[in-house]
Amino acid sequence: MNNKFLIFIIISVGLICYSYSAGGKFIWDDNYFVVENTSIHTILNARSFFTDPSTLARGKLALENYRPLVTLSYAIDYSIWGLNPFGYHLTNVVFHLLNGILVFLLLKRSGGDEAACFAALLFVAHPVQTEAVSWISGRSNVLFAFFYLAALLSYIKFRGRDSNISHFMRKHAGFELIFDYTKISYIASIFLFTLALLSKEAAATLPLVIILFDVITPREAIGKRALRWAPYFVILSGYLFLRFSMLDKLFQRSFWGGSVFHTYLTIPKLITTYIGMLFWPSRLCVDRQMPLVKSFMDIDFLTGIIVLAVIIAIFAASFRRSRNTAFFTSWFLVTLTPFLNIFPINILIAERFLYLPSIGVFFLISLALFKLLGGIKKIFFSTVLLVMVILTLVTANRNLQWQDELTLFKSDVLAEPRNARLHNSLGVAYLYNGEPEEAEKEFNEALAIDGEFLFNYVNLGKLYFKLGRHDEAEDIVKRGLEIDRSDPELLNIMAVIYANRGNYEGAESLLRSIIKNDPKFFEAYLNLGRLLEESGSHDEALGFYMSSLAYFRPGYEQGSLWLRIAGVYELKNMKILADELYKFVIKKYPDERVLQYIAREMLER
8 A cells, every 4th residue: 555645544543533632731740840840931941951850840750750852842832832731732642643653664664564554553543542642741752752763763774774885885986975874874863862861761772672673683793783782872871870960869769569579579460461451441540550469379470470471482482483573572571661660660550651562562463463364355454444443432532531630530530449549639630620528528538448648638638727627637637647757748737737726836846847857848938937927036037038048949939938038028117128029029030920920919019
């Protein structure tokens, strides 16, 4: 078939699947990466995205990952769309469609046009990809995959060229060319690999995929091939050094369950679960929970080992007979490796982690179906059509569920009714929607499911205090502190309760202990400053606010402290100086809408 026609089909199916995503709102982590991240309000901050991790997101998420190109893409979106989520969704969908085309171009070299097109359609239309595409914060997945696939295709193009062409051109042109143009694809591959790493750390698997490709399709001596691999590992080493320098840590968290043993026993279960998602994508969920495996005799561990043994057996059996099968069997495991918690990450399991690994499985499914039914074209195309209609409907429906937080968490709670985190998230969504009674039900349901989940206590404590039920707020906070006596959120709520009851000494002691243990916990600074103001210690409050400025980068936190300083000057009847500070905030923080509103209101009083 004509390649342009097949690409048109891939794009058309992708647009049908994700047409609903354009109307989606900012959801969950989008607030930290986009809505509240004022660093993206000007592309002039582009350099700081690479040198200052605090610009990558608002709050603690800024120090979780080093993905400057993702933040740069948000800044470009902001320059065009402002905070209209349509533009951000559009960017995600465009990259997803481009990735579908790259998948087709990659696979057509191995399985022919029909099989490659079907695999690309599976990639574009499979509902498990929705989290990576419809969630604006899933941008890192579609972006790094684009550079990753482009880098691999460039390397394969370089491998497929005849180096004698360059020699012939130089010989007969009568002079030595300064640059060997047959190497452009190789240089492009290394450059694209660098961009992939700066989009997501999972791109680190590309050198292994390239080695597998070279080993499975040998043409030259191992030594010559190793020289070609070396630049990728140099780039990777430099990236890892840079990432560590920026984040000052190798792992995102400690091992799950506090045990490397339990974490590693769970890996086979993760692999089988991920495979299950691809073959039966029902009950999709944005925040999945998975019990850890704690014994060699656990049925999930044994099942996982059997599945892993089958995968290895398929690879070994196909290594000589069907090298394409061997390559894409290994592709699934190699590209999934960064998400298996060999090096612990904050998420145990997530659908978006399948975005790149799924390509291997989709190709094997497509190749098997084509070999089974390829001789009977009508049956093959009828089967493909039926599968695509089903997947497109499911994916389109999943996109409807991703329209806003309330809709998403309602649907996901139905998929996982015993998931405490989902009930907690649904409670927060109800709270923002102005439904405190429904929020309380969800928080209590989360607490009944998991009494160890601290966010339940924090959110219930805040809700009860907001509703004026201070005794209940104190009780729930005390229960949370029995689990973790140093949790800053809980201690902060308790300090507010103390202050409300006139126990200023107890409140001040708690707030100072929070700041000592967690110097970046901003709420404690504001609450302690207000406490000093209310107790009449204006000079002490002023000194405290001034000294606190050094702990926060320019932005909402610093601007809020300047507003409080201005407020203290007003209390000291120094209105002229206070007004100058309000003007300073307006000029210094033009992108902070809340600060702008407050400062202008204070000036116009």
